[in-house]
Amino acid sequence: AFGGLVSEGVPVNIGGNDLPNAPEWTVSLGAQYTMDFGNWSATLRGDYYRQSETFARIYNSPTDRIDSWENVNLTLTVSNPDMGVEIGAFVKNATDEEAITDFYLTDDSSGMFRNVFYTEPRTYGVWIQKRF
Incomplete structure (x- = not known):
């Protein structure tokens, strides 16, 4: 076809x-623990994800x-429901894993050329919430 310019x-x-x-397998685990201090409570949560190696294409x-990879996220929340106040902090990708997904x-x-997608870098932050 087209003078030999297009291959079959x-x-x-x-x-x-x-x-x-x-x-072949994935693991997703989450755990949290809450402690009460009068009208206040503090909740620490951890989430873990791991997957085995995969292939990006059918060949x-x-x-x-794509090598196996893992991710760890952590959250600490302190709240007082009576006051409608919540304060929190988080760390995503706590181990700063840099993996191709x-x-x-x-x-x-x-x-x-190859377009590659990586895990997000470690990020962290805080929040304050007031409910009325």
Whole structure:
């Protein structure tokens, strides 16, 4: 077709390959503990996520492999429901894990470069809330 400029492609047998972005296993755990101090309470919460390695594309080649990765988030909340006050602090990605979570290749018309998605960097913050 078009004087040999367009290829029919190369047949590839992908039978038995893993589906893209389908880890064999994932673990998601959360735990929290609340302590009361009169009208005030403090809640500490931790969340953990881990997934096994995956492949980004259907070919399952070594360059398609995405390593296993994990994430830890922490939250501390202090509140007084009678006063409608809540104060909190959080840390997302507490271990500052920098892992590739997915990628894709562009087509040959744009140079077949790889776009990579990483875990978000460690972030932290505080909040204050007053209910009326």
